Amino acid sequence: MLKLNALSLLSTLVWLPIGGGLLTLLIGDSRAQVARWFALLVSIATLLLCVPLYQGFDHSTAVFQFIERMPWIRQLHAEYYLGVDGISLPLIVLTAFMTVPVLIAAWTVIEKRPAQYFAAFLILEGLMIGVFCAMDSLLFYFFWEAMLIPMFLIIGIWGGPRRVYATLKFFLYTFLGSVLMLVALIYLYLKAGEYSIAGFQSLPLTLVEQRWIFLAFLVAFAVKVPMWPVHTWLPDAHVEAPTGGSVILAAIMLKMGGYGLLRFSLPMTPDASRELDWLVIALSLIAVVYIGFVALAQTDMKKLIAYSSIAHMGFVTLGAFLAFDIMANTGSTSGAVNGLDGAMVQMISHGLISGALFLCIGVMYDRLHSREISAYGGVINVMPKFAAFMVFFGLANSGLPGTSGFVGEFLVILASFKANFWYAFLAATTLILGAAYTLWLVKRVIFGPVANDQVAKMSDLNGREFLVLGVLAAAVLLIGIWPAPLVQTMEASVRHLLEQITVSKIPVG
């Protein structure tokens, strides 16, 4: 019995939220309160399922665990094949964790079609978990694309005034990126005769093939991360999306790009990655520095955090692609491990912090219905509890030691020193730029005298909001002070990934 449970744990994690979402849809807007509670319970149940997942996970090995494997499309040798390793496990937990505050935060705020809103997020959750645990690339693509549908509707139905433009841009941008990946996947399938990711990873490919496949993957993942210069959909989507949409977009969806680079690009095309790593590093550094300056110039709070997300995700791509230079310089993999560890920690940390910041902005927006920085000022005088959280998350976003934001950035900067001094120099500017735009935002919004009458009427956090922000703050602190469990979880898988990328896949002869 126990074995049976363990076998279908991942499937439950994927299909419980999707099934719950469909049921929520059936409950309907006429029984909104029932729908809300039901959706919340489903999301909590999903989160609780992560406990046995984490406990049953063996940290010492890079082998995929909780494997579920059965034929899906026999003719294509595509399988319903799920599994987790140290790279996907933290992201799955993050997905389940972030959905709960998103639902709670929407409790009274979303008045238009509430049941559909809650259902959309549950379905989205299941699909996102599916992306992270799919071991078959066709199944991966299936979830990856299906995910666009609920997000498209979330931004389009519950978004701001320019929601149609934003959501179409989001959908078409991502779709365009993904279809080229599909061509690459089919190409790999025709060579390998199966769709399994592991099979693709061990498939020998010439350098020319690798280059094209690498570029096709890069387009798909770079759009999702997003990397400069294909990032322009993100500020639009973030600004127009409802709070929950922004949170999930920043916290989880962007991570899929990073995850794709680690799971597809690096191990499937290691030689092309080595050859073209300069490209990714250059784009990452542009994101860190240039987008940092762009963030500084924003007058819209959500847009500012959106640009900050692009800059922070630059660290993820930087950390992932530093490995080749480090190994060439030092001849060992220990420095490269730091870079990949940093990339992973940064993904989790950014998920928590950016999610929390969007929730903070949501709290203010619910009261004043403005996202303009200039509409606020002196919020601390009327909302002291809220101000404490906002300051805390602001500091975490600028990488204050003791918060999770510090760990990831520090590891990546440390690794970049071993690769090239100038990489480190440019990457380190984020410590200044990130602090500048975040703290300047906090200063203008939170501190100073009360700006106007409307701000004076703002009420402090209610219990629901306090709970949501409190839990997130605790998580940010926990990873900041004690990152060991997170790092240990991914240790073996990261080392295995490094082994994969050091071995050339070019066929001999």
Added chain:
Amino acid sequence: MINPALNESTLTLASLAPAITEIALATGICAVLMFDVFAGRTWRYLTHGLTLVVLAICAWLTLSVGAVATRTVLFDGLYVADKLGVFLKLAALMATALCLFYSQHYLDRRRIHGGEYDILAMTALLGISVLISANNLLTVYLGVELLSLSLYALVAFDRDSGIAAEAAIKYFVLGAIASGALLYGMSMLYGLTGTLSLDKLALVSASHGAGFVIAVAFIVVAVAFKFGAVPFHMWVPDVYHGAPSSVALLIATAPKLASFALVMRLLVYGLGADPVLWVQMLTALAVLSLLLGNILAIAQTNIRRMLAYSAIANVGFILLGFVTADTAGYRAALSYTLVYVLTTLGSFGVLLLAARSDGEADELDDFKGLGTRDPLLALLMLGLMLSTAGVPPLVGFWAKLWIIQALLHTHHLGLAILAVLVSVIGAYYYLRVIWYMYFDAGREQTPIPRQAGTRLALGLNTLAVLALGLLPNVLLSLCERLIGAP
């Protein structure tokens, strides 16, 4: 002249069994026609139900009596029955029955329902069946004409509508030219090879010089016209827009199966000895259809015109399957055609249900706010549009995937990339329907009729689109069984 090998079976009643679909359908048409003539006003409303019964009996007979295990040739080689044919006929029967079922209330509300409507639909279906089973150039022509003439009349069915009459004339004139091209190509083939039989044409090897190429070109033109591929697509938007929606539905679905059969029988089988002859022509047609169909669809504000251009673009995809000149490609083309027909049935069904009593509801604006006005209908349309756009988990995604896979398998990388890129363009206008339904508030407040039966059928139709998307192996193994390895 006549090959003794093909003539060995003498004509007995039992040997007619493989042709039972056409025999039953022709008998049914006569019966319904007689009933409609003598029923008078009081009983005429039964014609429609009787038609559905006839179609059901035909389907049952096709399955029980007409099913063949191997390729069987009848009537001195004029007629062929095989698994593919039996299945395509069943699909055409079901599609037509569903069309008529969806159309009933629409026709009643627009007060253009008459017994002729059902009868013309059945004669069109008979044409489709003949075409599917054609094994001789003359049978092909017979099927094409029977189908086309029925459709011309149907387009003009709303005889008080100027726009319908215009569409019918346009369709008729252009269709007549295409038929002329078909006949001309056929006569040239006959002159060059001395045979009309597809079996014998299939044995004629390549290298016939310019005359043969020209003959094939004329035939491809006719095929492209029937499919509605660029540059022979001019009739498509006008007919989809001008004809009553229910007729547009009929034209958009079952005849596509016939067009698929036409290519399979005429080009792939009959002229299959040297595919290079038609592959290049089909490539050009496919590329033009994909580009022009998708780009022009963006500019449309009328959903029926949009679906017309979408049909052109989808035909481009189907043709891409043939361009591979490979079994996998033909299978992909078949699955794409089936998926397209299934999805189009649903989306036009929604359009029919939403139509007002004083006219159509086919402007994009009419769909504004449908998400709140009629959540169920909007949800169905959402699924159907996403499927046509090729987004998983809906079956449209797999249809596109198999085409692309077949293209890559035969080293058509450029065409594969073109196909995925135009899909992105296509996604825009399908998403626009969703945007109007869900993101915009509507001013139209007229409630949409309940019609529980139609809704149930539409729901099942859309559910099939989703279920096949989750378990696509069903569709794939079906296509594998129907189109065997060469």
